[in-house]
Amino acid sequence: MNATLVISVTAVVMAIAITIAVFFKITGDADAHLNNYKVSFTTEHSYPDGTVYATGSGTIVDSIGEICADLSTDDYSEVSKLCIDFGSDGADLGLDDYIICDGEMKDEDFEYLGEAEDYDGVYFTMREILESDDVEAKYEEVKERCIAGSGTERNLLRDYGWCSGNALFIAGFAGDSSNYCDPSQRCDSHAGCGGSLEKCCIQHDKCLQATDGTSKCQKTNCRGRTCDSHLSSCAWSKTCSYKYKCGWWKCWGYDPVCGTVLSAITAGFGISSSPQSGWNTGGANTHGCCDGSC
Numbered sequence: 001m002n003a004t005l006v007i008s009v010t011a012v013v014m015a016i017a018i019t020i021a022v023f024f025k026i027t028g029d030a031d032a033h034l035n036n037y038k039v040s041f042t043t044e045h046s047y048p049d050g051t052v053y054a055t056g057s058g059t060i061v062d063s064i065g066e067i068c069a070d071l072s073t074d075d076y077s078e079v080s081k082l083c084i085d086f087g088s089d090g091a092d093l094g095l096d097d098y099i100i101c102d103g104e105m106k107d108e109d110f111e112y113l114g115e116a117e118d119y120d121g122v123y124f125t126m127r128e129i130l131e132s133d134d135v136e137a138k139y140e141e142v143k144e145r146c147i148a149g150s151g152t153e154r155n156l157l158r159d160y161g162w163c164s165g166n167a168l169f170i171a172g173f174a175g176d177s178s179n180y181c182d183p184s185q186r187c188d189s190h191a192g193c194g195g196s197l198e199k200c201c202i203q204h205d206k207c208l209q210a211t212d213g214t215s216k217c218q219k220t221n222c223r224g225r226t227c228d229s230h231l232s233s234c235a236w237s238k239t240c241s242y243k244y245k246c247g248w249w250k251c252w253g254y255d256p257v258c259g260t261v262l263s264a265i266t267a268g269f270g271i272s273s274s275p276q277s278g279w280n281t282g283g284a285n286t287h288g289c290c291d292g293s294c
Contacts, residue, residue: 062095063087063095064083064086064087064088064093064094064126064130065083065089067095067130068080068130071083073135074267076263076266076267076270077136077263078139078256078259078262078263079135079136081236081239081240081259081262081263082129082139082254082259084239085239085240085241085254086099086126086241086252086254090241091243091252093126093252095125095126095130096125097116097126098116098119098123098124098251098252099124099125099252099253100119100121100122100123100251100253100254101122101123101124101142101146101253101254101255101256122145122146122148124142124146124254142256143259143260146256147256147257159178159189159192160189160191160195160197160257160261161187161191161192161193161195161197161198161201162180162192162193162201162202162205163192163198163201163261164178164179178201179205180201180202180205180206180217181205181206181213181216182214182216183215191255192258195258196239197235197238197240197258197262197265199234200231200234200238200265201265202294203230203231203234203289203292203294204227204230204231204234204269205217206218206220206289206294207220207222207227207230207231207289207290207292207294208222208224208280209222210222210279210280210283211280220287220289220290221280221283221285221286221287221290222283222284222285222287222289222290223279223281223282223285223290224274224275224276224277224279224281224283225276225277225279226283226290227276227290228269228270228274228275228276228277229269229270229274230292231265231269232265232266232270233292234292235262235265236262236266240254240255240256240258240259240262241253241255242254
């Protein structure tokens, strides 16, 4: 009788313990789906005699870097670059920190001393993008909102500073519409003049002076494929984020047009059949510009 009672009580306790463990696991997974972080834990419950009656395991993840690590995006996509620029290796923002993207902050005189939640300009958060079922589609939606808010014409693949954004040029089917070494050209792009990405493109133009120099650039005799490779790596090393004066809160901005051009250049010029891969294939490749140090 007593033995039966003990067995019954033990069975009830075990059932309750397992039910609780399953409840927390299911609840954790549901929260993870809604908030885009993983809830994991390691627990072990046992009777005085050492018999284990319930276990569970996992990890709590709620940061840009950790969520981005689980994403399946192209290596050089704009979302991948956002993860780098605003993750722990970049600005180190939180998932809910505001990222202003309406272009106002690019004015060096911009200063906002109010509370973040009172800012009425155009902004986004990384959680808004990373919590989506389709992060690439959500990013495109956010980008459209940013561009509309800045009053920028919707024409992303155009010249950006001294970087030719012509899609045909990036694909290798047209000439360079923004050539720093051409004395007849000047930086008249809608945006990008003076930016960090522009320096990569100026270096690329100098690198391509294979047979003759100009009044602005000397002869280099570098191979086109070498120049393209350095442009790709240089572009990916740059950032399209910026920071200005915004009181006490982390006030960062993002230029979506820069993001599009940077991603396109990195991917388009980093492949073996890059736009200038057939240019000056027999070049000496000994000039300083050939190794990306113009």
